[in-house]
Amino acid sequence: MYGKLRYALGTGDVGNAIGIPVAYRDDHMLVLGATRQGKSTLVADMTAQMTNQSVMVIDPHRSTVDYLLSRNLPDKYEPESIFLLCPGKKFVPGLNLLQVLPGETAYDTAQRFTEVCVDIFFGGDITEARRFQDTTLHTTWALAATGWTVVEIERFLTSDAFRSVLYDRLNEFPDLQRWIMRFNGLNRVQRQTQIESTINRLAFFQHGEPALLFGQRESTIDIQKFLSLDQAVFFAPLSPDLLHETGAYVVAGVLLSLVDTLLAKRRKNTMHPRLRIVVEEFQRYPVPSLIRLLTERRGFGASVTLVTQGLQLLSRSMRSTILNNVGPIIAFRVSADEAQTIAPEIFRPHPHTIRRVLNSGEKEFYTYSEMMAYAAHAVTQLPHEHFFYICLSTRSNGG
Ligand SMILES: Nc1ncnc2c1ncn2[C@@H]1O[C@H](COP(=O)(O)OP(=O)(O)O)[C@@H](O)[C@H]1O
Numbered sequence: 001m002y003g004k005l006r007y008a009l010g011t012g013d014v015g016n017a018i019g020i021p022v023a024y025r026d027d028h029m030l031v032l033g034a035t036r037q038g039k040s041t042l043v044a045d046m047t048a049q050m051t052n053q054s055v056m057v058i059d060p061h062r063s064t065v066d067y068l069l070s071r072n073l074p075d076k077y078e079p080e081s082i083f084l085l086c087p088g089k090k091f092v093p094g095l096n097l098l099q100v101l102p103g104e105t106a107y108d109t110a111q112r113f114t115e116v117c118v119d120i121f122f123g124g125d126i127t128e129a130r131r132f133q134d135t136t137l138h139t140t141w142a143l144a145a146t147g148w149t150v151v152e153i154e155r156f157l158t159s160d161a162f163r164s165v166l167y168d169r170l171n172e173f174p175d176l177q178r179w180i181m182r183f184n185g186l187n188r189v190q191r192q193t194q195i196e197s198t199i200n201r202l203a204f205f206q207h208g209e210p211a212l213l214f215g216q217r218e219s220t221i222d223i224q225k226f227l228s229l230d231q232a233v234f235f236a237p238l239s240p241d242l243l244h245e246t247g248a249y250v251v252a253g254v255l256l257s258l259v260d261t262l263l264a265k266r267r268k269n270t271m272h273p274r275l276r277i278v279v280e281e282f283q284r285y286p287v288p289s290l291i292r293l294l295t296e297r298r299g300f301g302a303s304v305t306l307v308t309q310g311l312q313l314l315s316r317s318m319r320s321t322i323l324n325n326v327g328p329i330i331a332f333r334v335s336a337d338e339a340q341t342i343a344p345e346i347f348r349p350h351p352h353t354i355r356r357v358l359n360s361g362e363k364e365f366y367t368y369s370e371m372m373a374y375a376a377h378a379v380t381q382l383p384h385e386h387f388f389y390i391c392l393s394t395r396s397n398g399g
């Protein structure tokens with residue numbers, strides 16, 4: 001725990017400088033705290049100090065990206081190393097969410113997209129999701145195979161003429177053509193129920209700025225190029241006013257799946273550009289790609305900073321995956337419920353500490369649960385902009 005510090009975080013109890021020890025620089029990190037406690041500001045501060053590596057910020061509420069932009073972070077990068085998925089700025093390229101990655105088939109792409117949607121809309125409940133899944137999977141498959149974008153979903157499902165144009169271009173996909181024939185043969189009511197579940201849920205891509213950002217076929221942001229650079233920034237501020245909250249989470253989830261898929265193609269444990277991925281509000285899109293990034297992609301050069309109001313919404317297994325794979329944990333004030341969950345993690349009593357209490361012969365004697373109750377109380381009482389901080393001797397790499 002000694003050695004030099006990186007990424008200044010703040011000032012400790014006795015005026016000492018607090019930062020991430022060099023040894024933990026490439027570890028996954030977790031930043032917790034209720035809203036308005038200072039998470040985004042701290043994460044933006046840390047990120048602004050990471051100029052010797054690539055940084056990707058996925059931010060469905062856009063404040064972290066706004067802090068970074070207000071600090072002119074992009075000025076430190078070459079223009080061709082700046083990737084902004086930022087509406088309202090001229091000449092910003094869009095992102096084709098159905099872009100077929102190298103080594104992938106159009107079916108893989110459609111499946112990747114649909115899985116993200118199912119996770120976010122239905123919490124992974126496949127039974128409830130089946131109708132949505134069937135229609136969406138086939139529709140996005142057809143679109144991906146012909147190079148169209150997710151924005152065209154509505155036209156595909158509602159326009160016979162549009163469907164027939166695409167049908168003709170799908171000669172190499174007999175399964176898909178059969179599905180379209182079957183879809184064409186449904187009566188109006190059957191068709192309507194199939195269409196509704198898909199269009200209702202993906203409507204946020206259809207109009208206005210989202211359609212401009214996600215409807216471009218020729219000028220899609222090149223994530224592969226981003227990943228190949230030593231020092232680049234990729235900002236995805238996906239504000240809810242643009243995309244509706246759920247839409248922001250879908251795009252965030254798809255971005256994670258794109259990065260995860262591309263990283264998996266790298267050769268393991270050789271030199272790759274280092275990448276830090278900042279994932280804000282990830283508890284709203286805990287897609288399988290995020291788990292893979294945490295558990296499997298360190299050897300491919302990627303580390304993740306997870307930012308969240310709490311781990312309570314997550315499944316127990318997701319929670320323990322996170323806590324078992326992060327090094328530094330920074331905990332601002334959290335709710336009482338949340339404190340119960342995280343107190344044992346951020347106040348792991350050191351074995352020596354416990355022994356000293358037990359052997360002291362004094363009356364002062366705390367059981368583990370009393371200590372944790374006190375710790376939980378402490379996290380709920382933290383003043384604004386204050387945080388607890390611990391570096392867990394990782395766990396993921398044993399160092
Ligand atoms: N260390 C700090 N000192 C002063 N003000 C801060 C500090 N950290 C955050 N703030 C302010 O507190 C507010 C909430 O911060 P923010 O980082 O957006 O919180 P969160 O991401 O936890 O919701 C913002 O107005 C921000 O400028």
Ligand SMILES: [Mg+2]
Pocket residue numbers: 036039040041063064
């Ligand atoms: Mg925030």
